[in-house]
Amino acid sequence: MMPDISLELILYTTALGLISIGLAGVVLSRHLFRMVLALGIAEAGANLMLVLAGYRWDAVAPILTTLGEHPPMVDPVPQAMVLTAIVIGVGIQALAVSILIRIRQRYGTLDRSQVVERMDAEIADTASIPRDVSQESPLGERPLPSIPDSTVEIRGGHS
Amino acid sequence: MTEIELWIVMLLALMVLSAAVMVLLVKNHVAAVAAASVVPLGLALLFVLMRAPDVAMTEAAVGAGLSSLILALALRRLGLWQIDGVKTRTNLIKTQSEGHRNA
Numbered sequence: 001m002m003p004d005i006s007l008e009l010i011l012y013t014t015a016l017g018l019i020s021i022g023l024a025g026v027v028l029s030r031h032l033f034r035m036v037l038a039l040g041i042a043e044a045g046a047n048l049m050l051v052l053a054g055y056r057w058d059a060v061a062p063i064l065t066t067l068g069e070h071p072p073m074v075d076p077v078p079q080a081m082v083l084t085a086i087v088i089g090v091g092i093q094a095l096a097v098s099i100l101i102r103i104r105q106r107y108g109t110l111d112r113s114q115v116v117e118r119m120d121a122e123i124a125d126t127a128s129i130p131r132d133v134s135q136e137s138p139l140g141e142r143p144l145p146s147i148p149d150s151t152v153e154i155r156g157g158h159s
Numbered sequence: 160m161t162e163i164e165l166w167i168v169m170l171l172a173l174m175v176l177s178a179a180v181m182v183l184l185v186k187n188h189v190a191a192v193a194a195a196s197v198v199p200l201g202l203a204l205l206f207v208l209m210r211a212p213d214v215a216m217t218e219a220a221v222g223a224g225l226s227s228l229i230l231a232l233a234l235r236r237l238g239l240w241q242i243d244g245v246k247t248r249t250n251l252i253k254t255q256s257e258g259h260r261n262a
Contacts, residue, residue, distance in 0.1 A: 061210040
């Protein structure tokens with residue numbers, strides 16, 4: 001049986017699926033290492049999408065074997081760009097992993113919320129200011145910002 | 160475009176997508192790295208079918224080989240390298256002997 005779908009449809013679905021799975025993993029994952037893996041998946045989907053831009057179903061690989069008349073070839077320019085993007089992707093992954101190693105040395109954990117918590121505490125400790133209240137706490141529990149002295153007299157506050 | 164090529168592409172696309180979902184769902188980090196290296200491998204085969212043999216070579220060597228090597232070495236450095244949990248250390252011959260799980 002011949003299914004009534006074309007090759008391009010399958011490949012576009014795969015590319016979009018990889019990109020969306022990767023982005024969902026970057027946004028949703030709680031562990032930082034899983035986030036790096038999801039970034040690699042999204043990048044692979046983008047590469048597939050770029051190669052697919054120059055694809056023709058009736059063409060041959062872009063390698064010249066004879067001079068003169070040749071059959072139609074797929075577009076080699078996106079392939080050259082993807083060749084560069086793959087190598088850059090490995091570089092990005094190595095950089096992200098090295099940042100993860102530094103985070104692990106500094107804060108001792110790779111859980112996202114714990115890292116944010118400890119980073120906040122360290123910033124507040126270094127600048128010797130009171131810790132900022134989390135933006136996720138309910139509105140009524142946040143302290144109101146203090147009014148500067150110059151505006152107090154205008155409003156008829158003290159004295 | 161022959162029919163067999165269409166089926167091969169469909170199978171590879173299914174493999175790549177399911178491996179990508181596995182990366183996000185699996186709890187063990189070593190298994191997640193293994194699933195993440197399946198994705199460039201299937202993608203390299205797809206590139207061969209899409210008449211891009213140079214991209215396929217690079218993807219197989221750099222994307223599947225070097226990148227998963229970097230990730231596996233990083234797992235050891237980050238202290239996440241655990242093949243099994245402590246409580247589920249079994250193999251095919253010797254089953255668990257803690258007693259609270261009798262087969």
